[in-house]
Amino acid sequence: DQQVKQNSPSLSVQEGRISILNCDYTNSMFDYFLWYKKYPAEGPTFLISISSIKDKNEDGRFTVFLNKSAKHLSLHIVPSQPGDSAVYFCAASDRWDDKIIFGKGTRLHILP
Amino acid sequence: DAGVTQSPTHLIKTRGQQVTLRCSPKSGHDTVSWYQQALGQGPQFIFQYYEEEERQRGNFPDRFSGHQFPNYSSELNVNALLLGDSALYLCASSPPKNTGELFFGEGSRLTVL
Structure with a gap:
């Protein structure tokens, strides 16, 4: 039973978009919700998080939006850069110190 | 400042054998979590160790066991290996007053033949 779902296995975006x-x-x-980024042959690295008391959290080019009623979150990257090409994992937990449950990931390709 | 280190990086075992994977957490971190990442899947939580005790466990059989030492390093043991145990095993550490962020090692790639 997949508690965290990322339905797009891959996504291609033009650089700058x-x-x-x-x-x-x-x-x-x-x-509590988190996004992690993973390059090949490396462990996942933390990108940004948001708690359920907020609906938006921004950190530089990265913004996470949370819609609790729809049980949906999204990560926006603006503008997209070549170094953003990686696998992105969405993750969630019951509380900040609880086990973190990951989605299957979305592979992002930034096109030149 | 060394991050999370794992050993070995790669290993090959045969069905029925046993394996031990090792993890040293990031300096200052006291909690260690282990995850299994099968090909094309996201990391799946195996268990978490804090103060040398298993604090939480995911949906993994008893063949998977672990240990945490007084210096906070940890081991993951898998007995009676199955072909389906082939995966990348990731160790993650987190500090006291955890903000929810996990710091991952590069993983140990286990192949079971």
């Missing part, structure tokens, strides 16, 4: 990665979740107890 906006990349939007989507994520849905089923567990209404999730209170």
Whole structure:
């Protein structure tokens, strides 16, 4: 039973444009949401997070939006750069110190 | 400042064998979590260790066991290996007063033949 779903296995975006990665979740107890980025042969690295008391969190080119009623979150990257090409994992947990549940990931290709 | 280090990076075992994977957390971190990432999948939570005790466990059989040492380093043991255990095993550490962010190692790639 997949509690965190990333329905797009891959996404291609032109350099300089906006990349939007989507994520849905089923567990209404999730209170904390994170995005991780993974390059080949490296472990995932933390990108940005949001708690359920907010609907938006911004960090430089990265913004995460949370819609709790729809159980949906999205990651916006503006503008997209070649170094953004990676696999992006959406993740969630019941509380900040609980186990983190990951989605299957979306592979983002930034086209020159 | 060394990050999370894992060993070995790659290993090959045969069905029925046992394997031990090792992890040293980032300096200052006291909690270690282990994840299994199969090909094309996201990381799946195996268990988490804190104060040398298993604090939480995911949906993995008892063949998967672990240990945390007083210096916070950790081991993951898998007994009676199956072909389906072939995966990338990721160790992640987190600090006291955790903000929810995990720091991952590069992983140990296990192939079971």
